[in-house]
Amino acid sequence: MRTMKLLRPSNLSRSLGGDILNLLFLILCGCLMALPLLYTIFQALKPLDEIFIFPPRFYVRNPTLDNFVQLLVMMGESWVPFSRYLFNTIFVTITGTIGHVIVASMAAFVLAKHRFPGQNLFFNIVILALMFSYHVTAIPNYLIMARLNWVDTYLALIVPYFSYPLGLFLMKQFMDQIPDSLLESARIDGASEFRIFWKIVMPSVKPAWLTLIIFIFQQLWTMQGGVYIYSEQLKTLSYAFSQILLGGAVTIARAGVSGAVGLLMMIPPIVLFIVTQSNIMETMATSGIKE
Amino acid sequence: MPSEPMQTSLSMPYKRKLAERGRLGRLLADIKKNKVSYLFLAPYGIIFLFFTVLPVVISIGFSFTYYNILEPPQWIGWRNYINLFLADEVFLISIKNTFLLAAITGSLGYFASFFFAWLINELPRRIRPFFVLIFYAPALAGYAVSQIWGILFSGDAYGWMNGFLMKLGIIREPIYWLTDPNYMLPVLIVVVLWMSLSHGFLAFVAGLQTVDRSLYEAGYTDGIRNRWQELWYITLPSMRPQLMFGAVMSITSSFAIHDVLVPLVGFPSTDYAAHTVVSHLVDYGSFRFEMGYASAIATVLFLVMVGTNKIVQRLLRKVGQ
Structure with a gap:
């Protein structure tokens, strides 16, 4: 009886057996999903003799930080100081994220709360x-x-992401829920629309902007700059890492380093998600496309 | 544009003209009245116009030209499209691969997203966030660690998959997972599926928590017996907006598979066995500089995505009926 209460409040259409089966199934599938991520962690900590061992071992027996040291050495030898790549990525990610949240929220605000011609079309x-x-x-x-002379500047990387459609979409759906009466009473008090947006609407949609931050962060964090950036000083961290791995992950000398790189790249988005998870769930609940 | 009702009763031309002028005048007055709204919309609108709407229009225009960036584009009519479908064998391979990948990873990924979201929702509230994290983490960080799959499926005996199968005695020599055309697509499908519990999955998890409880209680009195009936008759119909959103997300990503395959099977892959439409587009756009041809590929891809979305949305309206 106690286990049943523990698993879920008593419910007519649920059987205890089904609940337990469900939990076991999810644990099994969860392990499968986590396997490659765990493997990345183990691979990053493996000394060279454990990376090339037959039969290959999944876990690590003598964890070491050698791979990270080696990565640092490689980074130190690179033509452009490593700190520059790091700065570029952080700069692009932060400005891109802030710009996106503000620009998309302003548009979402009028799409959700104003009535004007062209709004549905837009x-x-x-x-x-x-x-x-x-x-x-x-x-x-x-x-x-090229026409705007933005090639090889940060602008080419940052500005297009300001109008990332997913962000506007989620923000608008979330703002739809704000009661009109709240805004109306502010208008009667003589507040300007911008003041209403900044002082009333934005603070009350915190879950939505945290969601926009994590989604846009995901995009910007792994961005390599591609064809837009050719100066080495402006390249991003993700690009620098991909150069280290050039020749594929199977390159013998760099097999350990590639694990270290993977681990470093996957940690920030996961940590950010853990911190903001409850807010994201609140936003995604309103994400539906209405017919 | 405001959607004014058509004034069918006014058949005389001059009257219509008058009405139209009135309409235009009203529109201008409307715009003036809503100045603040447009100001708020402007930053997003301008950037969106320049980097999303305009590129699509330009791309469609270029698709009817021969354009190599150095010389001005030359109008060649439908020739790019004719070549694509009649003379370009690699494009046909890429179309086949794209549809295969989209059909398998798009639909399975979509169903898995909903299925796991639903199962997680059946768990006690307190342990839900942990499972959401575990299932969402591959989509979140998967791109950063996609080279790990290169090690798992490495073509030598040190690759984990080969070592595992050899130890069990299933195979005697290593399989070239990532260079043998027979194995590339299946490996790719596994990797893409692993990363497919993405935005749609989050929307489903969140949406399931907001389904009106009273609907379930009404369902029990109407004789709903088990969780499967509850799912089909109550949960799915009330989740239709999220289902639409998830469908859009998974179609978009499953038709645009390219970035993930580059570090695994290389670009281009052996015998183009894992070549997708986007790979073909990148090949012509970024390496051969045949912009007209690449634009034709992009236009075809765009039409296929929008078309598939329309079909799937129509299907989704039938859910729970």
Whole structure:
């Protein structure tokens, strides 16, 4: 009886056996999902003789930080100081994230709370834009960047992400829930629209902006700059790491380092997600596309 | 544009003209009245116009030209499209691979997203966040660690998969997972599926928590017996908006598979066995500089994605009926 209470409040359509089976199934699948991530951690901590062992071992027996040391040495030898890559990634990620949250929230605010001609058309185009990947627009985008003289500047990396459609979409759906009466009473008190946006709307949609932050962070954090950046000093961390791994992860001399790189790249987004998880769930609950 | 009701009763042309001028005038007045709204929308609108809408329009335009960036584009009509479908064998391979990958990873990924979200929702509230994290982590960090799959499926005996199978005696010599055309696509499918519990999954987990409890109670009195009936008759219909969102997300990502395959099977892959439409697009756009041709590929991809989305959304309306 106690276990049943522990698993879930008594419910007519649930059987205890089914609940236990469900838990076991999820634990099993969860282990499978976590396996490659665990392998990354183990691989990063393996000394060279454990990386090349037959039969290969999943876990690590004598963990060492050698791979990280080796990575640091490699980074120290690179032409551009390692700290520069790190700075570039942090700069691009932070400005891109802040800009996106502000620009998308301003647009979402009027789409959700104002009535004006063209608003539905605009929102429908944004929904349509959710449907294609950046590859489709990559070529004309480059030409536009070239025309604007933005190639080889941070602007080319940052500004397009300000209008990341997923962010606007989620923010608008979330803002729909804010009661109109709240805004109306502020208007009667003589507050300007910008003041209402900044002092009333933004603080009350904190879960949504945390969600936008994690999604855009995911995009910007792994961004390599691609064709837009050719100066070595402006390249990002993700690019520098990919150069170290050049030749594939199977390159013998760098097999350990690649584990270290993978571990370093995967930690920030996961930590950020853990910190903001409850807010993200609150936002995603409103994410539906209404017919 | 405001969607004014059509004034069908006014058949005389001059009257219509008058009405139209009135409409235009009203529109201008409307815009003036809503100045603040447009100001708020402007930063997003301008950036969106320049880096999303305009590129799509330009891309469609270029697809009817021969354009190599150095010389001005030359109008060649439908020739790029004709070549794509009639003369380009690699494109046909890439179309086949893309549809295969999209059909398998898109649909399985979508169903898995919902299925796991649903199972997690059946757990006690306190341990839910932990499972959400475990299942979402691959999508979150997967791209950063995608080279780990290169080690798992490495073509020598030190690769974990080969070593495992050899130790069990199932195979006697290592399989070239990532260079043998027979194995590339299956490995790729595994990796993509692993990363597919993404935005849609989060939307499902969150949406399930907000389904109206009273609907379930009403369901029990109407004779719903088990969790499967409850799922089909109550949960799914009330989750339709999230299901739409998840479908859009998984179609978009499953048709655009490319970045993940580069570190694994190389670019281009052996015999183009893992070549996708996006790979083909990158090949012509970033390496061969045939922008007109690449734009035609992009346009085809765009139409396929939007078309598939429309079909899937129509199907989703039938859920729970």
